[in-house]
Amino acid sequence: MRHVYECPMRWADLDLLGHVNNAVYGDYLQEARIDMIRTLGASHATEATSEADGLVVVRTRVDYLRPLLFRLGTVRVETYVEEIRPATFTLAYEVVDDPAHGGPGDDRIVYVRARTVLTPFRFASETPRRLTDEERARLEPYLEPGQEPRTPAVAPASGQRSAPGHLRVPVRFSDVDAYGHVNNVTYLEYLQEGRIELIGRLWGAAPGAPAEQGRPGPALVVARAELDYRVPMVPRAEPYDVHTTIERIGRTSMTFGTEIVDATGEAETCCARGRVVVVFVDRVTGRPVQPDEEDLRPLRELGS
Known part of the structure; x- marks a missing residue:
């Protein structure tokens, strides 16, 4: 069984290319997850029932299969349980248009497939806990075991840190969730800010920007x-440090590694690790392209 949420789309969800922005899908998944939690009813494993108990996202993976364009109305998010373990459970999602349920067109279209690993968490002691039998029973009707291997943890970034890849990110008031931590979706925005800043410094303009702003190269x-949440980030005056590196450059794609750290103490604390694969695309046709050598040269120099 799958939980279905009809997620409203907003004009503000779009990026420079006119697609739903990659980070916004995190919002769609979160809205679908919360709607499912409400359907399951009050339970510490599925819905925060006190200030001291709730759910924490441990790991996220999002695969973007095709662009979603804006329209008036909603997009369908199907959510199910892929795995239940003693202290965690994994939710899987498909963001789709399905003509069998009122979607446009004649074919079922999958825009995104994603997973989140969640753990029940006691905020008073800042510790995870095990699922109860009652909580497992609430989740089991939605169990649809996955065929893919469990999503592994994101390894430390393999590229070298550099000045162009360093960005200081302040926490905005709107970045914070009901638990007083930076919301899990916001981390995707921080990863995006880091790689856009890096590419902008190397190319002299943001990727896909108008030609009059410099040489922007192809769009990304x-x-x-993929994102691992390691230590909660909290609102404060001091910014966090985002370090973005280039781990791999392929013919039409590139992989970024990112670490978000707290460098205010005696020892640096890693708050999150992320890895993002991007594809170079033509700004007119939207098809994958191999960048010009002039665009690749600064990327290779930084990644070497």
């Missing part, structure tokens, strides 16, 4: 994003 479209 995200194909996959």
Whole structure:
């Protein structure tokens, strides 16, 4: 069984290319997840029932299969349980248009497939806990075991840190969730800010920007994003440090590694690690392209 949420789309969800922005899908998944939690009813494993107990996202993976364009109305998000373990469970999602349920067109279209690993969490002691039998029973009707291997943790970035890849990111008031932590979706925005800043410094303009802003090179479209949440980030005056590196450059794609750290103490603390695969695309046709050598040269120099 799958939980279905008809997610409203907003004009503000769009990026420079006129597609739903990659980070916005995190909002769609979160809205679908919360709607499912409400359907399951009050339970510490599925809905925060006190200030001291709730759910924490441990890991996220999003695969972007095709662009979603804006329209008036909603897009369908199907959510199900892929795995239940003693102290965590994994939710899987498909963002789709399905003509069998009122979607446009004649074929079922999948825009995104994603997973989130969640754990029940006691905020008073800042510790995870195990699922109860009652909580497992609430989740089991939605269990649809996945065929893919479990999503592994994101390894430390393999590229070298550099000045162009360093960005200081302040926490905005709107970045914070009901628990007083930076919301899990906001981390995807921080990853995006880091790689756009890096590419902008190397190319002299943001990727896909108008020609009059410099030489922007081809546009970048995200194909996959993986993110591990390690230590909660909290609102404060001091910015966090985002370090973005280039781990791999292919013919039409590139992989970024990102670490978000707290460098205010004696020892640096890693708050999150991310890895994002992007595809170079033509700004007119939207098809993958191999960048010009002039565009590739600064990327290779930084990644070497």
